[in-house]
Amino acid sequence: MSVARVLSGAILGLAASIALAADPDQAIRSTLNSLEPGLPIEAIAESPFTGLYQVHLKGGRLLYASADGKFLLQGNLYQYRDGEAINLTRQAESKGIAKEINAIPTSEMVVFSPKEPAKAHITVFTDTDCGYCQKLHSEVPELNRRGIEVRYVAFPRQGIGSRGYNTLVSVWCAKDRKEAMNLAKSRENVPAATCTNPVAKQYELGQMVGVSGTPSIILGNGEMIPGYQPAPQLAEIALQAK
Incomplete structure (x- = not known):
């Protein structure tokens, strides 16, 4: 699985035929499956950032998506806490890798x-x-x-x-x-x-x-x-x- 390939497809825009699903889980899965059939998605859940969902891939890797599945993001999500920036993405990925x-x-x-x-x-x-x-x-x-x-x-x-x-x-x-x-x-x-x-x-x-x-x-x-x-x-x- 190439995460870069997934995102390059997303940058080109989603096909008009992708229907908006009734809930974020369906919408995000529909988008990702259209871009990369068989992508090993383990779970989709709300991220600590309101309106942003985190997609857990098998192996611990993480992607982020909007609720409607029309926007995808690969990168680190930080939270400013107690005077320092906490890398939430790294924490989540490490847990998946440890598993x-x-x-x-x-x-x-x-x-x-x-x-x-x-x-x-x-x-x-x-x-x-x-x-x-x-x-x-x-x-x-x-x-x-x-x-x-x-x-x-x-x-x-x-x-x-x-x-x-x-x-x-x-x-x-x-x-x-x-x-x-x-x-x-x-x-x-x-x-x-x-x-x-x-x-x-x-x-x-x-x-x-x-x-x-x-x-x-x-x-x-x-x-x-x-x-x-x-x-x-x-x-x-x-x-x-x-």
Whole structure:
């Protein structure tokens, strides 16, 4: 699903044949379905801004629409509160992303856990060929030492069937996933292996929640950090977001 494509269609204007529905939910769905059939709409509800409705898409993304469905908006909605601007869009999207990520069984991840009970966790969309992914992986022991559990999910940047995809499949199908991940992140050969695996599914999930590069780090509250962060800084952020 391309949000940009939806909005570009809206900018050109709605077709005259779209009838005004009896209620906002119907009107907004009619508009969006005419522009992007099959758009994964999870819910439509009033936003905190009077007269503006928020459209929750599967994966956590948000669009805004007028009650009659004739105006669409993509962007951040802020509320001025107690002397600061609160990003309401980011808060809502983070909740949706957290829902999707927390639904992934840890059995489908490659998990590096601290020796003591974890204080917080991060979920990392990773590609084994990514230089900054390798740098982040070298700091996993430090993250563990600081009480952060690191959960890897797959995101082959070059797509399904690429060399990176095949390497990730071999990692997920290895008898010891953590050792295979260590080899891959050290640019060493990972023995080829195949099995029923979640690599393609996780890649599609990453696209749905807005991952565009690696590493993309999802905090416990669903907030996304697009890119590498040094272990001390990342651990502090993760502890604050648990």
